[in-house]
Amino acid sequence: MNPMKGLLKKDYRISRQYFWIWTGVLVLALAAGIGLSIYASQPAGTLPVLVLTSFVHFAFAPVFMLSLLNLESKTQLWLYTPRRGIELILSKFGVIFSYQVVLQILLSFYAAFIIFWFGREVYEPISFRLFLEAAVLLNALLLMVGFYLTTWLTFLWTVFHSLKNLAKTIRWIIVIGTVFLYNIVESFLLSLKPIKNLINKFNVEVISEAALSYKDEQWSVMFGSTDIPVLPLIYYALLMVILITAASKLLEQKVEV
Amino acid sequence: MGEDFQASKPIYMQIVDKITSEIVQGKRQPGDKLPSVREMAVQMGVNPNTVQRTYAELERLNIVETRRGQGTFVSDNKDLTEELGRNMQDEIIKSFIQKMEEIGVDRKQIVTLLQQYLGEGQ
Amino acid sequence: MAIVLENVSKSFGKKKALKNINLSFEKGRIYGLLGPNGSGKSTMLKLMTGLTFPTNGTVTLNGHPVTRKSSEQVAYLTELDMFYDVFTVRETVNYMASQFADFNIEKAKELLQELTLDPTQKVRSLSKGNRGRLKLVTTLSRDTDAILLDEPFSGLDPMVRDSIINSLLKYIDFENQVLIIATHEITEIESLLDEAIAIHYGTVIGQESVETLREEQGLSVLQWFKQISREQGEG
Numbered sequence: 001m002n003p004m005k006g007l008l009k010k011d012y013r014i015s016r017q018y019f020w021i022w023t024g025v026l027v028l029a030l031a032a033g034i035g036l037s038i039y040a041s042q043p044a045g046t047l048p049v050l051v052l053t054s055f056v057h058f059a060f061a062p063v064f065m066l067s068l069l070n071l072e073s074k075t076q077l078w079l080y081t082p083r084r085g086i087e088l089i090l091s092k093f094g095v096i097f098s099y100q101v102v103l104q105i106l107l108s109f110y111a112a113f114i115i116f117w118f119g120r121e122v123y124e125p126i127s128f129r130l131f132l133e134a135a136v137l138l139n140a141l142l143l144m145v146g147f148y149l150t151t152w153l154t155f156l157w158t159v160f161h162s163l164k165n166l167a168k169t170i171r172w173i174i175v176i177g178t179v180f181l182y183n184i185v186e187s188f189l190l191s192l193k194p195i196k197n198l199i200n201k202f203n204v205e206v207i208s209e210a211a212l213s214y215k216d217e218q219w220s221v222m223f224g225s226t227d228i229p230v231l232p233l234i235y236y237a238l239l240m241v242i243l244i245t246a247a248s249k250l251l252e253q254k255v256e257v
Numbered sequence: 258m259g260e261d262f263q264a265s266k267p268i269y270m271q272i273v274d275k276i277t278s279e280i281v282q283g284k285r286q287p288g289d290k291l292p293s294v295r296e297m298a299v300q301m302g303v304n305p306n307t308v309q310r311t312y313a314e315l316e317r318l319n320i321v322e323t324r325r326g327q328g329t330f331v332s333d334n335k336d337l338t339e340e341l342g343r344n345m346q347d348e349i350i351k352s353f354i355q356k357m358e359e360i361g362v363d364r365k366q367i368v369t370l371l372q373q374y375l376g377e378g379q
Numbered sequence: 380m381a382i383v384l385e386n387v388s389k390s391f392g393k394k395k396a397l398k399n400i401n402l403s404f405e406k407g408r409i410y411g412l413l414g415p416n417g418s419g420k421s422t423m424l425k426l427m428t429g430l431t432f433p434t435n436g437t438v439t440l441n442g443h444p445v446t447r448k449s450s451e452q453v454a455y456l457t458e459l460d461m462f463y464d465v466f467t468v469r470e471t472v473n474y475m476a477s478q479f480a481d482f483n484i485e486k487a488k489e490l491l492q493e494l495t496l497d498p499t500q501k502v503r504s505l506s507k508g509n510r511g512r513l514k515l516v517t518t519l520s521r522d523t524d525a526i527l528l529d530e531p532f533s534g535l536d537p538m539v540r541d542s543i544i545n546s547l548l549k550y551i552d553f554e555n556q557v558l559i560i561a562t563h564e565i566t567e568i569e570s571l572l573d574e575a576i577a578i579h580y581g582t583v584i585g586q587e588s589v590e591t592l593r594e595e596q597g598l599s600v601l602q603w604f605k606q607i608s609r610e611q612g613e614g
Binding site: 262264265266267268269295298299301302303304305306307310 | 589601
């Protein structure tokens with residue numbers, strides 16, 4: 001077995017159980033959404049469930065990453081390795097990514113099910129093509145935000161564990177301070193006029209929202225669209241690459257557990 | 258590992274003594290092959306370097322001989338067992354007399370005491 | 380092959396775990412790092428595997444500074460657990476084999492059999508003694524330049540200790556490996572050692588050849604250790 005395969009297999013193995021638990025809870029929640037909607041004779045009741053469960057999945061990847069990192073920090077096994085830091089991190093990213101894709105496919109099927117069948121009377125009718133477009137974009141957004149947060153989390157985790165020489169409170173202050181500082185810098189940059197103009201230069205239009213409306217004693221669902229600027233996407237992708245690279249270097253050269 | 262070693266004597270010498278005594282008791286015959294260094298180390302629970310030193314010492318004392326590519330053997334010398342036996346007897350008697358003298362028993366008394374003791378023993 | 384520590388210090392916050400250590404370890408010899416719990420033995424071994432890095436000074440392996448990559452050449456057994464609980468014994472061995480190119484799977488199989496470990500058993504359900512044995516299997520199965528064992532006997536009953544010492548003597552490649560054992564249980568390993576190094580509050584307070592100690596001073600390692608620790612306390 002080659003080393004990378006070994007790593008991946010190990011990461012699947014140690015996280016499999018958590019994944020099944022998460023999936024189980026999700027399926028229960030989705031089923032409850034349908035059950036309650038039938039009970040209340042309001043098929044649109046499935047929308048809040050869909051929105052809520054989807055929303056929770058912004059946190060899926062970071063929460064999963066944190067629990068895996070903490071599991072690894074309990075033993076020396078993860079760091080006692082000739083593998084490069086980037087391999088160690090990407091293996092975990094890969095595993096979590098695959099889990100997230102499975103979960104999002106599940107959510108997308110649920111959405112299709114409630115829009116085109118279970119709630120077809122109350123959801124604004126849209127073409128299947130439009131649905132697909134929206135689904136792809138929303139899923140991409142969910143994945144991107146999830147992994148953006150995960151990248152930050154991984155980076156901050158390595159920062160925290162690189163500072164073993166310092167007291168815990170100081171380590172926390174540095175970690176929180178880093179986030180704070182970055183946000184100040186980011187907001188400052190965004191407040192600059194030339195940057196604002198640049199950001200809004202290239203946009204793509206996507207379906208981004210669904211809203212409930214109440215008419216003739218019946219809730220129904222409307223869809224709306226927004227423009228997404230392209231440049232920030234490129235910026236965030238770059239930032240992620242930088243954070244992951246930094247995290248790998250720290251993991252190789254500084255992290256002690 | 259089954260061996261306990263005294264603190265005051267090098268371990269390699271204690272193993273020399275052990276092997277010598279086994280030859281005197283006939284547990285190891287002239288011409289017998291000794292275990293390899295590693296096997297002996299495992300049996301005794303000691304460092305292989307120690308066993309190496311033991312074998313070197315035994316060889317220096319002409320108790321064993323190393324045959325190239327075959328291993329270490331108890332010297333094929335008929336007088337060896339007898340000689341080693343005598344040496345051991347001498348040593349035991351010497352230390353016995355020394356200890357008796359230390360507690361103020363003179364040689365004459367030693368002989369008498371020994372005769373008495375052995376007589377009673379029968 | 381040698382591991383060399385030169386003027387090595389290591390601090391954790393204000394606490395100094397190691398102070399100005401100078402030591403070198405040669406292949407073909409077995410060293411004992413002896414000292415009470417918390418004396419800095421574990422930190423020293425971690426420095427040699429690249430799990431932790433010196434605050435000052437240098438640690439080198441065959442002349443190159445130790446990094447995480449050095450784990451390729453150093454087999455290390457921690458005093459802590461080093462398994463994933465969800466793995467079986469076999470999965471643990473296979474995982475180690477996938478990560479270390481020098482892992483000798485045949486040796487591992489022999490060792491498993493000899494130490495009577497069931498490959499299908501879950502690590503989670505192993506007894507403490509069997510966990511100790513499994514650690515030894517994964518460490519000794521590697522054909523490395525150096526083997527570092529941190530408290531390999533702690534908490535194990537005498538039967539397990541004997542079987543571990545037995546396997547140790549049987550499976551190390553004596554001419555080509557350096558073996559370093561850190562322990563506070565001196566009597567257990569006394570007869571295994573070439574060289575004893577006494578550590579006291581992060582400093583080396585003595586280094587002696589075990590046989591020379593007996594020959595010239597008539598002392599066992601334990602007696603010697605007690606003597607120099609006492610002198611430290613007085614001085």
